[in-house]
Amino acid sequence: MAGLQGIWAACLAMVLAGFLGVSPSTAQEGLAWIQLEALPDLASAEDRARAYSAALEAVSGYRIGKKWYLVSLGPFTPAKAAGTMASLKASGQIPRDAFITDGTDHGAQFWPVGAAAGAAAVAATQAAEPITPPPEEPPPPPAPADETIDQAQVSEAALSRDEKAELQASLQWYGFYEGALDGSIGRGTRASMMAWQTAMGYEPTGVLTSLQRSTLVANHKADEAEFGFTVTTEGEAGIEFALPTAMMAFDHYEPPFVHYTATDGSKLRLLLISEPGDTATLAGLYDLLQTLEVVPTAGERSLQDSEFTINASSDSIASFATAKTSKGAIKGYLLVWEPTQAETAQRIRATLASTLRSTGDQVLDPGLVPLDDAIKLGVMAGMAVKEPTAVVSGIYVDADGLVLTQSDAVGTCAKITLDNVLDAEVVASDAALGAAILRPLSPASPLAVGYPATESLGAGASVLLAGYSLPKGLPAPVLTFGQVQAAGGPSGEAGLLTISANVTPYDLGGPVLNDKGALLGMIFGTEIGGKSLPQGISLARDMASLAPLFARANVAAVFSDAAAAALSPDALNAAAMGMTVQVTCWP
Numbered sequence: 001m002a003g004l005q006g007i008w009a010a011c012l013a014m015v016l017a018g019f020l021g022v023s024p025s026t027a028q029e030g031l032a033w034i035q036l037e038a039l040p041d042l043a044s045a046e047d048r049a050r051a052y053s054a055a056l057e058a059v060s061g062y063r064i065g066k067k068w069y070l071v072s073l074g075p076f077t078p079a080k081a082a083g084t085m086a087s088l089k090a091s092g093q094i095p096r097d098a099f100i101t102d103g104t105d106h107g108a109q110f111w112p113v114g115a116a117a118g119a120a121a122v123a124a125t126q127a128a129e130p131i132t133p134p135p136e137e138p139p140p141p142p143a144p145a146d147e148t149i150d151q152a153q154v155s156e157a158a159l160s161r162d163e164k165a166e167l168q169a170s171l172q173w174y175g176f177y178e179g180a181l182d183g184s185i186g187r188g189t190r191a192s193m194m195a196w197q198t199a200m201g202y203e204p205t206g207v208l209t210s211l212q213r214s215t216l217v218a219n220h221k222a223d224e225a226e227f228g229f230t231v232t233t234e235g236e237a238g239i240e241f242a243l244p245t246a247m248m249a250f251d252h253y254e255p256p257f258v259h260y261t262a263t264d265g266s267k268l269r270l271l272l273i274s275e276p277g278d279t280a281t282l283a284g285l286y287d288l289l290q291t292l293e294v295v296p297t298a299g300e301r302s303l304q305d306s307e308f309t310i311n312a313s314s315d316s317i318a319s320f321a322t323a324k325t326s327k328g329a330i331k332g333y334l335l336v337w338e339p340t341q342a343e344t345a346q347r348i349r350a351t352l353a354s355t356l357r358s359t360g361d362q363v364l365d366p367g368l369v370p371l372d373d374a375i376k377l378g379v380m381a382g383m384a385v386k387e388p389t390a391v392v393s394g395i396y397v398d399a400d401g402l403v404l405t406q407s408d409a410v411g412t413c414a415k416i417t418l419d420n421v422l423d424a425e426v427v428a429s430d431a432a433l434g435a436a437i438l439r440p441l442s443p444a445s446p447l448a449v450g451y452p453a454t455e456s457l458g459a460g461a462s463v464l465l466a467g468y469s470l471p472k473g474l475p476a477p478v479l480t481f482g483q484v485q486a487a488g489g490p491s492g493e494a495g496l497l498t499i500s501a502n503v504t505p506y507d508l509g510g511p512v513l514n515d516k517g518a519l520l521g522m523i524f525g526t527e528i529g530g531k532s533l534p535q536g537i538s539l540a541r542d543m544a545s546l547a548p549l550f551a552r553a554n555v556a557a558v559f560s561d562a563a564a565a566a567l568s569p570d571a572l573n574a575a576a577m578g579m580t581v582q583v584t585c586w587p
Contacts, residue, residue: 031074031075031076031077031102031103032074032075032076032077032078032080032081032082032100032101032102032103033060033072033073033074033075033076033081033100033101033102033103033106034072034073034074034076034081034084034085034088034094034098034099034100034101035070035071035072035098035099035100035101036048036052036070036071036072036073036094036095036098037070037071037095038064038068038069038070038071039068039069039070039071040067040068040069041069042069042110044069045061045069045070045071045110045111046061046110046111048071049061049071049110049111049112052071052073053111053112055093056073056088056093056094058073058074058075058076059071059072059073059111059112060072060073060074060075060109060111060112061109061110061111061112062103062106062107062108062109062110063106063107063108063109063110064105064106064107065105065107069110070106071111072101073088073094074103075103078100078222079222079223079225079226080226081100082100082218082219082222082223083222083223083226083347085098085099085100085219086173086174086219086223087343087346087347089199090174090175090343090346091343096198096199096200096201097200097201099200100219147209147210147211149205149207151209152205152207152208152209152210153207155209155210156185156207156208156213160183161183161184162183163183164183164184164185165181165182165183166217167185167189167193167208167213167216167217168181168182168183168189168192169181169220169354170216170217170219170220171189171192171193171196171216172350172353172354173220173223173224173347173350173351173354174196174216174219174220175346175350176192176193176195176196176199177189177192178353179192181354190206190207191206193206193207193208194206196208196216197212200212223347224351226246227244227246227247227344227347227348227351228244228245228246228247229242229243229244229245229351229355230242230243230245231243231355233359234258234272234274235359235362236253236258236274236362236364237258237272237274237331237362237363237364238274238329238331238358238359238360238361238362238363239258239272239274239331239356239357239358239359240355240356240357240358240359241272241333241352241355241356241357242351242352242354242355242356243260243270244348244351247262247263247264247268247344248260248261248262248263248268248269248270249261249263253364255274255275255364255365256273256274256275256285256330256364257271257272257273257274257334257364258271258272258274258364259271260272266337266338266341267317267336267337267338267341268336268337268338268341268344268345269294269334269335269336269337270333270334270335270336270348271333271334271335271336272331272332272333273285273321273323273330273331273332273333273334274329274330274331274362274363274364275329275330275363275364276328276329276330276363277325277328277329277330278325278328279305279306279325281325281330282306282307282308282323282324282325282330283303283308285308285323285330286301286303286308286310286323289310289321289334290310290312293317294317294319294334294336295310295312295319295321295334296312296313296314296317296318296319296414297312297314297414297415297586297587298312298313298314298414299311299312299313306324306325306326307322307323307324307325308321308322308323309321309322310322313339315339316338316339317336317337317338317339318336318337318338318339318342318345319334319335319336319337320334320335320345320349321333321334321335326358327361328361329358329361329363330363331358331363332356333352333356335348335349335352388584388585388586388587389412389413389585389586389587390408390409390410390413390584390585391409391468391471391506391582391583391584391585392405392406392409392468392505392506392507392508392509392510392582392583393405393466393467393468393477393506393507393508393509393510393523393580393581393582393583394418394438394509394510394580394581394582394583395450395509395510395511395519395522395579395580395581396444396446396448396449396450396578396579396580396581397437397449397450397451397519397550397555398449398555399446399449400444401418401422401439401440401443401444401445401446402427402437402438402439402553402555403418403424403437403438403439403440403581403583404435404436404437404450404509404522404546405435405436405437405438405509405522405583406434406435406436406508406509406522406524406583407429407430407431407433407434407435407436408431408434409508409509409583409585410426410429410436410438410583410585411426411429411431411436412585413585413586413587414586414587415585415586416438416583416584416585416586417583417584417586418438418440418444418581418582418583418584419581419582420582420584422440422441422442422444423440423441423442424438424439424440424441424583425438425439425441426438427439427553428549428552428553429549430548430549433495433541433545433546433549434524434525434541435522435541435546435549436549437549437550437552437553437555438583439553446578446579446581447574447577447578447579448517448574448575448576448577448578448579449579450511450513450518450519450579451518451519452518452519452543452544453514453516453518453519453520453543454518455514456487456520456542457484457514457520458484458487459483459484459485459486459487460483460484461483461484461514462481462482462483462515463481463482463483463484463499463501463512463513463514463520464479464480464481464482464512464513464515464572464573464576465479465480465481465482465499465501465503465507465510465511465512465513465523465538466478466479466480466507466510466511466513466576466577466579466580467480467503467504467506467507467508467509467510467523467580468506468507468510468580468582469503469504469506469507470504470506471506471582471584475582476577477510477576477577477580478507479573479576479577480501480502480503480507481501482499482500482501482538483499483500483501484497484498484499484520485498485499485500485537486498487542489528489539490528490533493528494545495541495542495544495545496521496524496528496539496540496541496542496545497512497520497521497539497540497541497542498537498538498539499512499537499538499539499540500536500537501536501538502535502536502538503523503526503538507523508523508524508525509522509523509583510522510523510580511523511576511579511580512540513572513575513576515566515567515572516565516566516567517567517571517572517575517576519543520540520542520543521540521541521542521543522540522541522543522546523538523539523540524538524539524540524541525538525539526538526539
């Protein structure tokens with residue numbers, strides 16, 4: 001099948017290129033079709049057309065000659081056909097040897113059923129044919145001979161450096177080349193040419209013939225015309241790039257970004273990045289970009305000394321960011337799109353990768369508000385900063401960094417962070433106890449570890465509570481002294497401690513310690529059974545009731561306070577602050 005399609009593709013391409021002097025993808029100024037398959041009988045063709053129609057739009061079928069049936073997509077404008085074919089091949093939805101035709105050989109239409117001539121017309125044509133086999137048709141004329149590999153090498157050598165760079169840009173556009181557009185055809189370019197030839201059904205020689213080069217470049221140009229790419233110099237930012245002017249336009253400056261927004265009302269956005277800075281500033285920008293709502297938590301990330309990339313996506317939004325630092329300047333871009341715009345975004349990314357460059361030392365003036373202060377104020381380049389769904393406290397309970405915390409706060413997180421630095425996951429949870437155990441996804445080094453107390457305290461005993469009471473205003477635990485009021489809840493509920501101390505919702509999950517620095521419990525809340533406790537009264541989940549949860553998480557509890565003496569105030573404070581960690585849940 002691929003061989004037959006290859007013959008037709010070569011015939012059509014050579015006729016159009018040789019006699020009209022243009023690429024087959026641009027020869028017809030009217031309509032174009034993407035030919036998918038050719039079948040020897042109507043039933044098979046209808047089956048294939050039906051299968052394609054389940055996943056694709058604009059499926060059409062035509063008879064060709066007396067014995068063959070074509071399944072196609074179209075009709076489109078030539079430019080639209082070229083762009084659609086490239087994207088569908090890239091996603092694997094159509095055969096790699098599909099090609100564009102002008103429809104001059106189309107006969108009666110059999111698909112969609114009821115269209116134009118319709119299947120009935122095809123059947124009628126079949127019925128009108130004699131029962132006896134028709135005489136042998138003369139073989140089609142041979143396709144005009146394409147260049148031999150020696151001839152292709154000669155014609156390639158005659159190309160200018162700019163023409164060779166144009167070939168590289170076209171290969172890059174369709175995802176076959178990732179190197180520099182230097183106009184030098186080396187091993188990387190040869191491998192890309194071979195991959196393109198394989199995908200298009202040509203013999204993979206690694207040397208493109210004149211016809212193959214003209215087809216590749218013409219299809220690329222047709223795609224670019226659809227996007228309206230225009231080389232643009234952004235003087236304030238010191239960046240030159242190709243802007244898709246048919247889709248986007250300049251909106252405003254807001255350092256460190258230059259904003260370009262979609263002209264069709266979609267969520268497609270391009271933000272050039274330009275600011276002064278070194279590798280430390282680059283790392284800070286990398287972290288800060290991920291606090292934006294348009295940069296989802298899922299996806300690949302890479303941070304190196306002088307460059308970063310972020311490829312993030314969710315069900316509702318996707319984005320790609322990259323930036324480099326050189327000679328005291330950071331430059332790059334952030335592209336944002338909806339999942340339905342993935343193909344469009346991929347082509348824009350390919351063009352930005354090949355065209356975006358720094359034009360000098362010029363960078364956007366950072367202005368009066370430093371970037372980190374803008375983040376603290378909840379504003380960054382006019383974009384909403386990603387807000388956590390919950391912020392509570394936790395307790396390091398072993399030397400490997402396992403954390404005990406409140407379960408309600410981490411039950412439905414897309415991402416959990418410890419002290420906004422370490423990513424973590426839930427390894428055990430008990431809704432009835434209101435507690436969960438988290439494991440950091442990278443090594444942690446707690447300054448202190450909480451261990452369960454072996455002796456209980458009676459009413460009136462002093463305790464120390466710790467928690468991140470002010471997560472935005474004070475990035476450190478707040479220590480609060482209190483007293484045990486009763487072993488049990490307000491109505492004698494088991495597994496709780498009633499404590500006289502003021503706590504905030506951010507303190508939940510934090511430790512309650514005795515004077516030896518051992519854990520009496522975890523701060524649980526200020527209400528029970530749907531009823532709020534009196535002002536200044538709070539509850540803690542005692543450590544004995546948490547023993548089953550510790551066992552499920554394989555936490556080896558260390559009971560060592562029985563013989564220990566009371567700690568000095570400074571030592572007790574250091575223990576409380578060292579074992580307390582901020583737990584943040586991200587959407």
